[in-house]
Amino acid sequence: MEEKKSQYCSCLYHSANALSRIMTKISDEEFSKIGLGSSHAFLVMTVNAKQGIQPKEISVQMQLTASTVTRLIEKMEYRGYLKREACGRTTKVYSTEAGLALQIKLKEIWKSLYERYASLLGKQEADQLTADIYNAALKLE
């Protein structure tokens, strides 16, 4: 039985993208338990952790562009988990009651996401890989 590696397995562009798609799928699966996509879930967690946070800071923490953050906030506002307050040229983002009420579940799911991939990769290997990837990302940008 011939085990064939992808022609592109030695290209970081491909490996990184493949892993990203798989992780997004796994993560979305987990967060779908509360009806949110991963990015939306982490956005709500981020705001829960710091009421009045500005989109700019969210975009730094989540490593997404400002426009993407605006779009994510809009949706969570529409769904009643977040609200915005214009404040000069900046905007402050707050959780609603409903948003805060999600926090326990969010943390639980985040933990079970970790358990899930750590059990497949090994805890130590998973942590090491995560750190390596993070450091590479820092060097590349």
Add this chain to the structure above:
Amino acid sequence: MEEKKSQYCSCLYHSANALSRIMTKISDEEFSKIGLGSSHAFLVMTVNAKQGIQPKEISVQMQLTASTVTRLIEKMEYRGYLKREACGRTTKVYSTEAGLALQIKLKEIWKSLYERYASLLGKQEADQLTADIYNAALKLE
């Protein structure tokens, strides 16, 4: 000067996605020299390497879904780099003259993409990271 890591740097979902976005950006920058996005560029390379290849096999090699591959092929067909031939329930994909003519540039750009990230990460570290990520992706899916 306070150097602060992202709150999420220890989460593989985030690290993987961040790296993926950075690599896609770098790669797209390189391939934009010939006016193609990365996925389209690799699709053309894949077909150049195997005339008559089927979308199914392309989707395996590129680790993309079949529908995504269809969309990529459509665009390259429209631009005159590929052509399709219906063949029973399958489809055969071929390069046109124009598509073949790109091959040298494609390989050059792919090489310079590698040089670019390898020079930032170190050749050995880059290769190791790529392999680690690829193996993790295999274990997770």
Add this chain to the structure above:
DNA sequence: AAATAATATTTGTATGTACAAACAAATTTA
């Protein structure tokens, strides 16, 4: 041979993300 299941491909639709441009407000410069 007819019916059923499996497979390959495409289509309709939705989503996350980004870029560039538009705006608005604050800061700096002249």
Add this chain to the structure above:
DNA sequence: TAAATTTGTTTGTACATACAAATATTATTT
């Protein structure tokens, strides 16, 4: 203080990708 620049946010638009459903063809079973 007026003008110019910078900064934070949002909007318009585009794109890659995926999922689910629809087709079409081939393979298998009865």
